[in-house]
Amino acid sequence: MQFNGIDFDTYFNHYPDKNGYFGRYGGVFVADKLKAAMAEITQAYYSICQSRKFIAELRRIRAEFQGRPTPISHLERLSDAMGGRVQLYAKREDLNHSGAHKLNHCMGEALLAKYMGKKKVIAETGAGQHGVALATAAAYFGLECDIYMGAVDIKKQAPNVARMKVLGANVVEVTHGLQTLKEAVDAAFEAYSKEYNDAIYCIGSVLGPHPFPMMVRDFQSVVGIEAREQFLDMTGHLPNTIVACVGGGSNAAGLFAGFLNDPVDIYGVEPLGRGKALGDHAASLTYGSEGVMHGFNSIMLKDAHGDPAPVYSVASGLDYPSSGPEHAFLRDLGRVKYDVIDDNETIDAFYKLSRLEGIIPAIESSHAVAFAMKLAKKLEHGSVLINLSGRGDKDLDYVIEHYGIHD
Numbered sequence: 001m002q003f004n005g006i007d008f009d010t011y012f013n014h015y016p017d018k019n020g021y022f023g024r025y026g027g028v029f030v031a032d033k034l035k036a037a038m039a040e041i042t043q044a045y046y047s048i049c050q051s052r053k054f055i056a057e058l059r060r061i062r063a064e065f066q067g068r069p070t071p072i073s074h075l076e077r078l079s080d081a082m083g084g085r086v087q088l089y090a091k092r093e094d095l096n097h098s099g100a101h102k103l104n105h106c107m108g109e110a111l112l113a114k115y116m117g118k119k120k121v122i123a124e125t126g127a128g129q130h131g132v133a134l135a136t137a138a139a140y141f142g143l144e145c146d147i148y149m150g151a152v153d154i155k156k157q158a159p160n161v162a163r164m165k166v167l168g169a170n171v172v173e174v175t176h177g178l179q180t181l182k183e184a185v186d187a188a189f190e191a192y193s194k195e196y197n198d199a200i201y202c203i204g205s206v207l208g209p210h211p212f213p214m215m216v217r218d219f220q221s222v223v224g225i226e227a228r229e230q231f232l233d234m235t236g237h238l239p240n241t242i243v244a245c246v247g248g249g250s251n252a253a254g255l256f257a258g259f260l261n262d263p264v265d266i267y268g269v270e271p272l273g274r275g276k277a278l279g280d281h282a283a284s285l286t287y288g289s290e291g292v293m294h295g296f297n298s299i300m301l302k303d304a305h306g307d308p309a310p311v312y313s314v315a316s317g318l319d320y321p322s323s324g325p326e327h328a329f330l331r332d333l334g335r336v337k338y339d340v341i342d343d344n345e346t347i348d349a350f351y352k353l354s355r356l357e358g359i360i361p362a363i364e365s366s367h368a369v370a371f372a373m374k375l376a377k378k379l380e381h382g383s384v385l386i387n388l389s390g391r392g393d394k395d396l397d398y399v400i401e402h403y404g405i406h407d
């Protein structure tokens, strides 16, 4: 399929290019020392991850350990409640082992680490979800695992810190600056630059320097590939529209990868939080501008000094001041449309899906559900497939404390 001069039949052969660019976005903006480490990972990715042996082992792990393929559920009662003209469906990444899509790329990254002969995986975490997924993968493969986390986040995210420790990870407290995600990223990269002979950095989304945006997308693309086949089997046709929430953009990139070459409308949903003022949301693709941070060029939210701006939303897993370079590219092309959902719409969707379908979604995923609900009310007919990126058990205490139990 041709779209704005891009041939999507061969898209994955050309994007990213060999320097890690999706059009003008992406690249490798790191210190020279780390450039060599990135080149090593890139080369290993191309040689190892395309090998039959690696692919066969990852397939086996997905089936035997992760519980893949995850099903698609037809959300009949929710569809009816929205007027019944449009049928809503959910790809159930909440049923992936450990409760979210993040394990898809963590198992891939950790398996690559094993094939490369590395002994340790290193990462940062904010809300702790990536830390838990990586600690799970490290335990499975018998790798050491250092997770860098700001002291403020460690206090806020006690259950995830406990999960990481039970899984055997070493949680390294970062105590400088604001003691949150940004400092944790810096500290983790600093540690990695000293340890890259024995360790590999495992990024938590389609972010960071090349090859991570490509690698994480490719590992997540299992979601879109499965979903396309399952949806065809179930209904005999493709969905008219697919929807996913976008923080860094990994669950969205995974779902979208299965449908970019199809006549399907694609939406990425960003968190509008409390509103449009800088600091009240994390909608980088909607309100941001071009810049470089954390090793890559993309669209980002900047403060008055041009540094990454503070961000907020009800979903801590979406609170990142940029999004992956491929999303910036697909936005400019117009192939994917990006829109926003605020905190209140999100909480309403969280309760609607719980009450009408018996599925408690992650607050992150609830952004995609809320957007699909709006579409279902607006459109005359058709079908919408939502990527239900994770389950909401982790969010129950927060939602009840801040919003109470809804009717």
Ligand SMILES: *Cc1c(COP(=O)(O)O)cnc(C)c1O
Residues within 6 Å of the ligand: 100, 101, 102, 129, 130, 204, 205, 206, 245, 246, 247, 248, 249, 250, 251, 252, 317, 318, 362, 364, 365, 389, 390, 391
């Ligand atoms: C981390 C997380 C997200 C956001 O990350 P992406 O890279 O944008 O997918 C979304 N949903 C859940 C459940 C998460 O844990």
